[in-house]
Amino acid sequence: MDHASLTSLAALGDATRRRMFELIRQERRPMTREEVADSLGISRKLAAFHLDKLVAAGLLQARYESPTGIRKVGRRPKVYEPADDAVAVSIPERRYGMLADVLTEAVLTETDEESAHDAALRVARRRGETLGRAERERVRPGRLSAERGLTVAAETLAEFGFEPERITPTLMRLRNCPFHPMAAKAPELVCAVNQAFLAGYLHSLGSDKTTAVLAPRPGSCCVELRGEGSAEGSSETGSTCER
Incomplete structure (x- = not known):
């Protein structure tokens, strides 16, 4: 197993991060840290910390997205979605x-x-x-x-x-x-x-x-x-x- 795969698996050793990764995969759409925090019942600060760890491990990718509906003043929300090759890590397992x-x-x-x-x-x-x-x-x-x-x-x-x-x-x-x-x-x-x-x-x-x-x-x-x-x-x- 290469270094990148080992890093990804290590990141998923944390139960909270694994739940986040599975949640975002199941939703099949980009999610904000607020949505993830509310779904898991944790603080937004903690959600942001773990989400960024998953990005660093190559499991998620992040980008800024314009809000839907009427454009609001202020910073665009940061959204997270699975990286293109994240599934190959073994979630779900390959056969x-x-x-x-x-x-x-x-x-x-x-x-x-x-x-x-x-x-x-x-x-x-x-x-x-x-x-x-x-x-x-x-x-x-x-x-x-x-x-x-x-x-x-x-x-x-x-x-x-x-x-x-x-x-x-x-x-x-x-x-x-x-x-x-x-x-x-x-x-x-x-x-x-x-x-x-x-x-x-x-x-x-x-x-x-x-x-x-x-x-x-x-x-x-x-x-x-x-x-x-x-x-x-x-x-x-x-x-x-x-x-």
């Missing part, structure tokens, strides 16, 4: 090892009848199916409706770093790609592997009323989970996973 295992097994088991790309999708789907079976045995959820299937899936996917976000009862977006920035280098392959893994997981979980769909969206994983009746549009291909 490079899992992706490497999938690609290695694909190379070793590729048959004459399939391409390397198809082999990778086969292995990824099987890995997802294994995880889904294990989860079904653990939870024993019975018959799963689309809504219940997404609820059960959310806990597991959160552990894998996907940051699931329930948009509607039958639509779950994944705010983070656990394989970024590798996905940025080979989006067609990595996004397809991601989709195959999630499709296999849902199938063996018994959540057949939900599907893993390629749906690229800036700032999110390229895959989202849709249940029957979801109003979202059709799937897309050739997408790019985003952080």
